[in-house]
Amino acid sequence: MSKSIAGFSKLSKSKKIDWIVDTYFSNAESAKNIIKQYWNTNEKLQQLHDEFIENTITNYYLPLGVAPNFLINDTLYTIPMAIEESSVVAAASKAAKFWLERGGFKTKVISTTKIGQVHFIYKGNFDKLQTFFNTVKPKLISTTKHITSNMEKRGGGIIDIELRSKTEAIKGYYQLHTSFETLDAMGANFINSCLEQFAKTFREEALNFDLFSEDEKQIDIIMSILSNYVPECLVRAEVSCHIDELSDNKVVSGRAFAEKFVQAVNIAEIEPYRAVTHNKGIMNGIDAVVLATGNDFRAIEACVHAYAARKGQYGSLTHAKIDNDIFKFWIEIPLALGTVGGLTSLHPLVKLALEMLHKPSAKELMQIVAVAGLAQNFAALRSLTTTGIQQGHMKMHLMNILNQFDATAIEKEKLVEYFKKNTVTHSAVVEAIQYLRANN
Numbered sequence: 001m002s003k004s005i006a007g008f009s010k011l012s013k014s015k016k017i018d019w020i021v022d023t024y025f026s027n028a029e030s031a032k033n034i035i036k037q038y039w040n041t042n043e044k045l046q047q048l049h050d051e052f053i054e055n056t057i058t059n060y061y062l063p064l065g066v067a068p069n070f071l072i073n074d075t076l077y078t079i080p081m082a083i084e085e086s087s088v089v090a091a092a093s094k095a096a097k098f099w100l101e102r103g104g105f106k107t108k109v110i111s112t113t114k115i116g117q118v119h120f121i122y123k124g125n126f127d128k129l130q131t132f133f134n135t136v137k138p139k140l141i142s143t144t145k146h147i148t149s150n151m152e153k154r155g156g157g158i159i160d161i162e163l164r165s166k167t168e169a170i171k172g173y174y175q176l177h178t179s180f181e182t183l184d185a186m187g188a189n190f191i192n193s194c195l196e197q198f199a200k201t202f203r204e205e206a207l208n209f210d211l212f213s214e215d216e217k218q219i220d221i222i223m224s225i226l227s228n229y230v231p232e233c234l235v236r237a238e239v240s241c242h243i244d245e246l247s248d249n250k251v252v253s254g255r256a257f258a259e260k261f262v263q264a265v266n267i268a269e270i271e272p273y274r275a276v277t278h279n280k281g282i283m284n285g286i287d288a289v290v291l292a293t294g295n296d297f298r299a300i301e302a303c304v305h306a307y308a309a310r311k312g313q314y315g316s317l318t319h320a321k322i323d324n325d326i327f328k329f330w331i332e333i334p335l336a337l338g339t340v341g342g343l344t345s346l347h348p349l350v351k352l353a354l355e356m357l358h359k360p361s362a363k364e365l366m367q368i369v370a371v372a373g374l375a376q377n378f379a380a381l382r383s384l385t386t387t388g389i390q391q392g393h394m395k396m397h398l399m400n401i402l403n404q405f406d407a408t409a410i411e412k413e414k415l416v417e418y419f420k421k422n423t424v425t426h427s428a429v430v431e432a433i434q435y436l437r438a439n440n
Contacts, residue, residue, distance in 0.1 A: 063084060066078050067096055072105045083291070103240070105238070115226070125216070131211060136205045163176065230334045231303075252386060289372045339359075
């Protein structure tokens with residue numbers, strides 16, 4: 001039976017594990033062995049992992065695969081992807097090979113602005129608040145110089161601070177809405193430090209502002225925090241070719257394929273039920289690269305889905321059209337990424353992944369990640385509008401099913417060969433492996 005515990009974080013790692021296995025598992029020794037099985041034998045490396053978060057008991061592994069043959073702005077990349085879903089790396093690789101022979105991917109960074117806000121309540125006269133803000137704004141910036149000086153030397157820093165009224169939604173609610181440039185850093189700590197200094201200065205200066213009444217001087221700071229919604233940290237990736245180049249299947253013409261593909265994208269643009277699955281496929285590619293490069297995939301997900309709903313209805317992140325027999329397929333997507341700081345300088349595999357990508361700047365990584373999302377979406381839509389998604393997906397899923405049944409190497413070899421010509425379903429694989437074992 002589950003029970004509470006006091007002071008868990010202060011226990012040693014071994015004591016934590018003892019409590020966990022004794023409390024939650026019928027076979028404590030077996031559970032403990034599984035936990036220890038995933039420890040790294042390199043003690044220094046294991047300690048590094050232990051210190052990433054609190055209450056670490058073991059490591060949770062994901063496969064790190066690679067998708068080669070990505071031609072991006074005439075440079076070849078092999079893209080690292082950390083993901084557990086069986087068909088993602090295969091689909092990305094297939095799309096990369098397809099477009100390698102058709103000019104590759106073209107990308108550009110549109111903007112890199114990031115946002116942070118000080119949220120506060122002020123119940124006085126707005127004109128007075130506006131006058132105060134105009135007066136105090138230079139001091140807000142000057143009092144953060146100890147935070148921003150290094151960033152400014154590299155060309156980044158605070159871009160602007162705006163006073164925004166949200167009183168129509170919440171009585172007395174205002175923001176110091178601030179834009180930042182953080183260059184190759186994701187910049188969360190930098191932004192939050194600046195915002196907290198803004199809040200401190202803003203509150204202190206209000207106490208000495210002559211136009212405020214005593215009540216108006218009592219500005220109530222609610223919180224100071226960056227926003228993960230960065231619609232102006234935007235990157236575009238696209239592919240294009242003549243429609244006759246689209247078909248490598250003699251059954252379907254390039255024009256027929258292009259028209260059906262564009263219709264599939266159009267559906268995702270107006271139908272939220274389809275758009276969610278459509279965009280989830282895009283994020284299969286994006287999250288895998290974001291995770292492999294030590295970035296925050298939760299922040300990326302939250303931002304991207306907010307962006308997909310920015311017009312009042314959730315819709316497709318990708319777009320397609322046929323213009324004078326030229327097929328064009330593109331994505332514009334907000335991606336706040338970093339290549340310095342955080343895990344990028346700590347996790348050995350993240351360092352390896354970034355080196356594999358030619359040690360990209362944050363802008364270059366934005367472009368690579370956007371391409372991974374576009375490639376993933378192209379592969380999915382190509383399957384959906386031709387053979388159907390299950391044919392390729394289930395063949396990739398075959399090995400997972402075989403592993404569930406502890407198939408031997410010989411059994412795997414025979415069944416992989418068998419399912420090259422037969423439809424893969426869970427029941428079909430179960431039946432085939434049972435038949436194979438019964439007749440051996």
